[in-house]
Structures are given as structure tokens and as C-alpha cells.
Amino acid sequence: xxxxxxxxxxxxxxxxxxxxxxxxxxxxxxxxxxxxxxxxxxxxxxxxxxxxxxxxxxxxxxxxxxxxxxxxxxxxxxx
Numbered sequence: 001x002x003x004x005x006x007x008x009x010x011x012x013x014x015x016x017x018x019x020x021x022x023x024x025x026x027x028x029x030x031x032x033x034x035x036x037x038x039x040x041x042x043x044x045x046x047x048x049x050x051x052x053x054x055x056x057x058x059x060x061x062x063x064x065x066x067x068x069x070x071x072x073x074x075x076x077x078x079x
Contacts, residue, residue: 004028004045008062009079011072016052023047024060024070034060034070 005028012034016022023036027045030037036047050070052058061068063076 002044004064006063006065006079007033009076011059011062011076013057014060015057016050016055018052018055020052022050022052022060022070024050026064026070028064034062 004026007025007028007030014022014034024034024047025032025036025040026048027040027043029039029043031039040046048070050058050060059072060070061072061076063079065075065079066073067075
């Protein structure tokens, strides 16, 4: 299996709105980080859907290594 591209070595702080859907880039190649722009086509990666359970600021993973899917788990600090 190929590893995703590390898009950033820090999370992306994003204000999300309750009920809105966001497609997190899992491949790391999107020019619209942290969201998908279709750059994964032809790779084994697919974007991951995140639906906001409430309006707030969340931290989307930038290193693409998080065990929490689209949300940061601090893994970037070990890279």
C-alpha cells in the first residue's frame, strides 16, 4: 500500500457548521487542503466524509496519518 502525501505537519483549524458535510482529503494531494478536490482519482485513496454534529472549530488532520480519520490526533508531532 502506498502512503498518503503529508500535506502539512500541523492540523487545519476549520469552523464547521452543524449538519454540514465536509469531504476530507485522505491522499494529501488536494490543492484545497484539508478538503478533497478530486486529486485522489487514480490512487487507492478516497475522501472521508465528516458531518458536523455541532457548530464549532475542529482540527482536520494535515499529515494524513491520524488514527481519528479526518480529525487530528497529534500524530504530526511525531513526524
